[in-house]
Amino acid sequence: MVAAPETSNATLGRLAGAAYVSLVITGIFGLAYAPKKLGLSSDDPQAVYNAISEATFFYSASVVTELVCYALFAIVGVFLYRLFSSRAPSLSLIMLVLVAASVPISYIAMAQKVEVLDIARGSGDFAALAASERPAAVAEMLNAYSAYTSMAEIFWGLWLIPFGMLVLKTRYIPRLLGLLLVLGGLGYIANDFGPMLFPAYKGTMAYDIASMPSSFGEISAALWLLIFGAKKDETA
Numbered sequence: 001m002v003a004a005p006e007t008s009n010a011t012l013g014r015l016a017g018a019a020y021v022s023l024v025i026t027g028i029f030g031l032a033y034a035p036k037k038l039g040l041s042s043d044d045p046q047a048v049y050n051a052i053s054e055a056t057f058f059y060s061a062s063v064v065t066e067l068v069c070y071a072l073f074a075i076v077g078v079f080l081y082r083l084f085s086s087r088a089p090s091l092s093l094i095m096l097v098l099v100a101a102s103v104p105i106s107y108i109a110m111a112q113k114v115e116v117l118d119i120a121r122g123s124g125d126f127a128a129l130a131a132s133e134r135p136a137a138v139a140e141m142l143n144a145y146s147a148y149t150s151m152a153e154i155f156w157g158l159w160l161i162p163f164g165m166l167v168l169k170t171r172y173i174p175r176l177l178g179l180l181l182v183l184g185g186l187g188y189i190a191n192d193f194g195p196m197l198f199p200a201y202k203g204t205m206a207y208d209i210a211s212m213p214s215s216f217g218e219i220s221a222a223l224w225l226l227i228f229g230a231k232k233d234e235t236a
Helices: 009-038 045-054 056-084 089-121 131-158 160-170 175-197 205-228
Strands: none
Touching: 009 045, 009 056, 009 205, 045 056, 045 089, 045 131, 056 089, 056 160, 089 131, 089 160, 131 160, 131 175, 160 175, 160 205, 175 205
16 A cells, blocks of 8 residues: 655645634634624623624624634644644644643533523523523523633633744744744733732733734734745754
8 A cells, every 4th residue: 555645844834824814713703703793791681682682693603603713723723733743742732632622611611602592582491481581591691601711711822832832843933923822822821810810900901911922923823824834844
């Protein structure tokens, strides 16, 4: 039998980049734009319920997009593992495990959002729920979603640290991006735990500054991989 040819770094990089850019786009829509558009962070349960009830298709689209986003995250992890594992197998495995750990938590969170849709439509297990009770039920589900997502976010930050270290080690993409990824991972962690320890932290300049490296580093790394792929392994 003839062995299948190994996939080149350039191809693996572009595959990872395509999945990563898709992840960024779906994440922006599902995690940022749609919740803001619907006002899901409002403290008024009735207003949130009304917004979802009046735009069930838009809300459904945001749920589907977010589900796709988490599937893409797993795919990105696999492609990056394949790219880096020949040079740094242990660190690559740590990165993949951290990615994989977040996915089931994210889907558990999404189960709450799916149930919100049933409440808004008065279908499924919530068909008999009185209209007056639905806003509170929606608020309860969205609070549960936020709690699970906060747990998943810890891993969304942690995986960037080994990812950035792999970039620094292999130089498959510019080392500056690796540094930004590591700093972004640390910033993610700070923004996850900071509000738990210091309730006023989220409204500070430090919170905004800590968010910058991950946003710039991830988007830049995704685009670089998509456009240029990864450099050839010079040690091969």
